[in-house]
Amino acid sequence: MVSPYLAAAWLILIATLQTSAMPWLRVAGVVPDVMLLVVISASLLLGSRSGFIWALAGGMLLDLLSGGPTAAASISLAVAALAIGLLRSNLPQDMSWMPLASSALGTAVYQVSYWVILQLAGHPSPWLPSLLQVILPGIMANSLLAYPTFWTMRRVFGHSAG
């Protein structure tokens, strides 16, 4: 069982990093979604249900720091966590490329969900530039950071993973 205090402190740290330091570390023109990678790692290490909780909590923190529609990040992260849960339950657990595959799938699901919510909330975002210049580079950037994030999460929370 992960200490809720440690998890909360970790999520606050990640949300702060995501909005302050990460924008300076662009990869392929986009900012890596560290919170998404943390949620994906939590899903893989702690289980789908935990990953879903992490997604909602982390998403709420991002929503607080974002100018976007209310709950856009929470819902998008939750959808991504569900997708990772599905992937995890349908594939063998010991696959070494799981973090990479989860990162690619999770990023695609997260970004597309976010984009759909923006359209529904009346915050238009052109689809082709969003796809070519945000979503696809985002998959690449997040894939690069998938293993470092997974290993860090395993080191911090691994003892609770069972």
Add this chain to the structure above:
Amino acid sequence: MRMRPDRQTALVILLLLALLAGAVLRPTGYLKPVEDFASTILAPLQYGFSWITSRVTQVLDTVRQLRAMPAHIKELQDTVDRLMIENVRLREAEVDNANLRELLQFKLVNPTYEMLAAEVIGRDPSNLLYFITIDRGTNDGLAEGMPVVTARGLVGRISTAFPRTARVMLLNDPASSVSALIQSSRATGVIQGEGPDGLALRYVEQSEAVEAGDIVLTSGLGGGYPKRLVIGQVDSVGRSDVEMFLEISVQSAVEFSRLETVLVIINADTAD
């Protein structure tokens, strides 16, 4: 060397006499041949000893220096580290200085604007949204809708103001729109954010003379933004017989991803 006491005494007396003789004879020059002879004989020896001594001294010095080398290297490394930190600090101060100088220049050129400088402390966590967070809020007199600029041009407007911070929607956010005009032709249109693609100037009629390189300014129409703030430069113009308006791509004067310090125009409604 064992000598009998009387011989030892004699030798001492002899040496003292020789010393006395030398002291007396030396000023007169009578001792010169003896001195010459002695120096001739001893010179090679002197040279040899001197050479050996100097080499030994050098070796000892080297050993001593080698012993002191780690401490010396550490001292030099500390100095290098200190100077590097100092250098970074000075470079940062230089950049800050240049930024502030630009902002001050903008303030001097636009004396009617009441402005407040603010630091950018955060950016939107989503790659699909273009907002920044600044370190000033309603406690400093900021309110929603106030324009945000840098010395180079328009940045955006405050979308949400909190007591200590404010969120600014950047011009390139797809939800952002600003009434604009082309400086040379006075053609009016609306600047809309295109996200990663930057800015687009829409609703400019096909008959208008617009060329790449033209300066785009705020028109002041519709309120919110004061007139004549620089937005950017026309990047490309697309003409089509079947379209009613031109397709104009605008290069913003501001590099949105590198914003550090901005100015909030507090009296935008009354400045013009």
